[in-house]
Amino acid sequence: DAGVIQSPRHEVTEMGQEVTLRCKPISGHDYLFWYRQTMMRGLELLIYFNNNVPIDDSGMPEDRFSAKMPNASFSTLKIQPSEPRDSAVYFCASSLEGGLAGGYNEQFFGPGTRLTVL
Amino acid sequence: AQSVSQHNHHVILSEAASLELGCNYSYGGTVNLFWYVQYPGQHLQLLLKYFSGDPLVKGIKGFEAEFIKSKFSFNLRKPSVQWSDTAEYFCAVTFNFNKFYFGSGTKLNVKP
Numbered sequence: 001d002a003g004v005i006q007s008p009r010h011e012v013t014e015m016g017q018e019v020t021l022r023c024k025p026i027s028g029h030d031y032l033f034w035y036r037q038t039m040m041r042g043l044e045l046l047i048y049f050n051n052n053v054p055i056d057d058s059g060m061p062e063d064r065f066s067a068k069m070p071n072a073s074f075s076t077l078k079i080q081p082s083e084p085r086d087s088a089v090y091f092c093a094s095s096l097e098g099g100l101a102g103g104y105n106e107q108f109f110g111p112g113t114r115l116t117v118l
Numbered sequence: 119a120q121s122v123s124q125h126n127h128h129v130i131l132s133e134a135a136s137l138e139l140g141c142n143y144s145y146g147g148t149v150n151l152f153w154y155v156q157y158p159g160q161h162l163q164l165l166l167k168y169f170s171g172d173p174l175v176k177g178i179k180g181f182e183a184e185f186i187k188s189k190f191s192f193n194l195r196k197p198s199v200q201w202s203d204t205a206e207y208f209c210a211v212t213f214n215f216n217k218f219y220f221g222s223g224t225k226l227n228v229k230p
Binding site for chain 2: 004033042043045048056091093106107108109110111112
């Protein structure tokens with residue numbers, strides 16, 4: 001199994017531009033999570049999906065952030081417009097069904113996308 | 119509110135020293151406990167997990183953790199660290215099988 005796949009691995013953009021991050025979860029996993037990691041705030045859960053449906057987006061910082069999961073094998077996280085404070089590493093993770101919010105099973109993380117907004 | 123605390127933010131050890139990283143969580147019913155490791159420039163990987171049974175859990179690469187329910191703790195240990203253990207370590211907890219809460223992480227630097 002290829003594991004969780006994220007693209008791009010690195011993204012450098014200018015303030016105001018739209019950024020789209022992509023994730024392919026492990027086949028058969030029911031939950032998909034988007035995290036943001038920064039030095040200041042550590043690892044933050046932004047949003048998670050169960051069977052392609054967004055369940056909890058309370059971690060999304062503001063309306064500039066949106067996430068979709070059109071099918072079981074693909075999800076996007078979009079930032080529009082981007083700002084320098086959005087610079088971070090964004091991780092996608094997936095897990096099998098279990099408990100609520102997948103809380104019974106380990107999460108498998110992708111390699112992350114390092115986003116730099118100038 | 120449910121939370122996870124890692125009090126050691128940065129630990130520096132020499133090779134062969136013993137390691138113990140602290141993890142405490144707030145009370146919140148049934149807990150599942152995890153330790154993840156993030157090597158420099160890489161993604162998070164699972165080291166070990168506890169769901170039930172023996173509170174002393176063995177993980178990969180010689181790591182172990184002990185669940186002490188009375189202390190709300192799940193400390194990570196390794197008797198003898200290696201330079202290759204240099205990484206950031208995250209404790210994570212789920213409460214009542216609900217969503218993950220991650221600690222703020224502990225950066226471990228092992229000097230050769």
